Amino acid sequence: MKVLIASSEIVPFAKTGGLADVTGALSRALRRTGVEADCILPLYRAVDRTRFPLTQAGPPIRVPLGHKEETGSVEETDAGDGVRAYLVRNDRYFDREYFYGTKDGEYADNCERFTFFCRAVMEWLVRTGRRYDVLHCNDWQTALIPTYARTLYLQEEAVRSAGTVFTVHNLGYQGLFWNHDLPLTGLGWDLFTPQKLEFYGKLNLMKAGLVFADILSTVSPTYSREIQTSEYGYGLEGVLYERRADLYGIINGIDDDEWNPATDGLIAAPFRKEDLSGKEACRADLLAEFGWNGPVKDAVIGMVGRLTAQKGLDLLSEIGEWLAAQPVRVVLLGFGERTYEEAMAELGKRHPDTISVRLAYDNRLAHKIEAGADIYIMPSRYEPCGLNQIYSLRYGTVPIVRRTGGLADTVIDADRDPEGGTGFTFAGYEADDLKDAVSRALAAYADCPRWKGIVRRGMETDFSWGPSAREYVSLYEKALRKRGRQA
Numbered sequence: 001m002k003v004l005i006a007s008s009e010i011v012p013f014a015k016t017g018g019l020a021d022v023t024g025a026l027s028r029a030l031r032r033t034g035v036e037a038d039c040i041l042p043l044y045r046a047v048d049r050t051r052f053p054l055t056q057a058g059p060p061i062r063v064p065l066g067h068k069e070e071t072g073s074v075e076e077t078d079a080g081d082g083v084r085a086y087l088v089r090n091d092r093y094f095d096r097e098y099f100y101g102t103k104d105g106e107y108a109d110n111c112e113r114f115t116f117f118c119r120a121v122m123e124w125l126v127r128t129g130r131r132y133d134v135l136h137c138n139d140w141q142t143a144l145i146p147t148y149a150r151t152l153y154l155q156e157e158a159v160r161s162a163g164t165v166f167t168v169h170n171l172g173y174q175g176l177f178w179n180h181d182l183p184l185t186g187l188g189w190d191l192f193t194p195q196k197l198e199f200y201g202k203l204n205l206m207k208a209g210l211v212f213a214d215i216l217s218t219v220s221p222t223y224s225r226e227i228q229t230s231e232y233g234y235g236l237e238g239v240l241y242e243r244r245a246d247l248y249g250i251i252n253g254i255d256d257d258e259w260n261p262a263t264d265g266l267i268a269a270p271f272r273k274e275d276l277s278g279k280e281a282c283r284a285d286l287l288a289e290f291g292w293n294g295p296v297k298d299a300v301i302g303m304v305g306r307l308t309a310q311k312g313l314d315l316l317s318e319i320g321e322w323l324a325a326q327p328v329r330v331v332l333l334g335f336g337e338r339t340y341e342e343a344m345a346e347l348g349k350r351h352p353d354t355i356s357v358r359l360a361y362d363n364r365l366a367h368k369i370e371a372g373a374d375i376y377i378m379p380s381r382y383e384p385c386g387l388n389q390i391y392s393l394r395y396g397t398v399p400i401v402r403r404t405g406g407l408a409d410t411v412i413d414a415d416r417d418p419e420g421g422t423g424f425t426f427a428g429y430e431a432d433d434l435k436d437a438v439s440r441a442l443a444a445y446a447d448c449p450r451w452k453g454i455v456r457r458g459m460e461t462d463f464s465w466g467p468s469a470r471e472y473v474s475l476y477e478k479a480l481r482k483r484g485r486q487a
Helices: 018-032 110-128 144-149 179-185 205-212 221-226 237-242 277-289 313-318 320-324 338-350 363-372 388-394 405-410 431-445 448-460 465-482
Strands: 002-006 036-042 061-065 068-080 083-089 134-138 163-168 176-178 202-204 215-218 247-249 299-304 328-333 355-358 375-378 398-402 424-426
Touching: 002 018, 018 036, 018 068, 018 083, 018 134, 018 465, 036 110, 061 110, 068 110, 083 110, 110 144, 110 179, 134 144, 134 465, 144 163, 144 205, 163 205, 163 465, 176 179, 179 202, 202 205, 205 237, 215 221, 215 465, 221 247, 221 405, 277 299, 277 363, 299 363, 299 431, 313 320, 313 338, 313 431, 320 328, 320 338, 320 355, 328 363, 338 355, 363 388, 375 388, 375 431, 388 398, 388 405, 388 448, 398 431, 398 448, 424 431, 431 448
Parallel strands: 002 036, 002 134, 036 083, 134 163, 163 215, 215 247, 299 328, 299 375, 328 355, 375 398, 398 424
Antiparallel strands: 061 068, 068 083, 176 202
16 A cells, blocks of 8 residues: 655654654554655755755646746655655745744745645656555645545545545644635635635635545544534534544554653653653753753743643642742643743742743753653643653653543543552643642652553553554545545
8 A cells, every 4th residue: 555644744744733643654664664755745944955965757737826826846755664765845835933923923835835736746746657545644734635645636546535534633724814815725606615614704624625525534533533622612513523434533642763761862861661760860961941840849840832812721730839949840842822932931030949931942951851851741722642651651750630531541540540640730721720730749759650551551551652553554444435435
């Protein structure tokens, strides 16, 4: 089986978040199952041409965009583990400092940029005659690929028999644009209806993928159910409910090559569940990194990620003073919405002995926090899957999470299930709910034998990509059957 994974970002070429981790790791994991998986993404300025030398993968391509035509090319390189990566080049659209926009907002031409990307992929497949059994597309930036496969390119030999799978990584980001952008796509106004692409008078690219793809998936079983409700569906719950028979939830795996405490070169000392002495060294190293030297008995709480309301920063801000009064040291790494950046920075200034904040993203420090913290806090309002709680389990760092989406599928509350618990969870979205979960975790931390059991069970949990990759293969087979084909 040959599969092409299309995404707006893919590790190791371009990354702003978990989407890149997932698509990069999945392509390699699929190769290990025997699937011929390749990937395709835009050629951004950030792509390291020295590390990844590029060669032409076919002739230049012409892409219709409304009443004009843009030229581009597709270049290729080795992504490792047998995966070939293809990168769509158009410097006007992709040779920019950022992928999607600046702190002041998204680029005004994002609809045009990613319409170009999607149609360039289709034109490249047609012009080169490359055949893939399945086109696996991810989030709104690639949603026009399954749409084109069933409309403008339906009669093209290279794509008409290909199954399409569309994965929603975060329904909160839908690719909403003004209706006057529709002509850019080349699609007719007959598709601009509530049953197809129209969404309260606007063009919704996420909706296009949900309507036209053969098979839909999202990144956890719980999230696949949540997004069929008004609380989590962002207005698309009706579409998702109608397509529920084709909707599946698959938990993301983690990249064992990067996130493995036994081999991690970014942490102070390696460790395994059989011998946690290295974790103690990582703990001391983390404390020193944040300016706390000498022995510290307090529980070390870590958090890495975007400082946004989705990630629960409103709750964390609300309990900040209470948290600073507990027997803890808190280290926070991330950036995001200005309101929460300022709130967290002020909290750190008021309580320098207990709370330290770094408004940045630093992969090295992220690894140090996962390895050196005792507790990881993740109070998300919603979380399609989440990766940091899985990294935490792997590194013996006990997660405190809200019971939503993938967090509910990956963390077992140690009070509700004393024999199987791997962390602490809370269901409501109130400050007192988070306080209660933190208090319960600190009580367990004070009980050394119990704490060691929670840590050990978390480290024994298998979240490698192998099982998830096999589930994706099953989805690809379903998509092929929709096309009247067998794998």
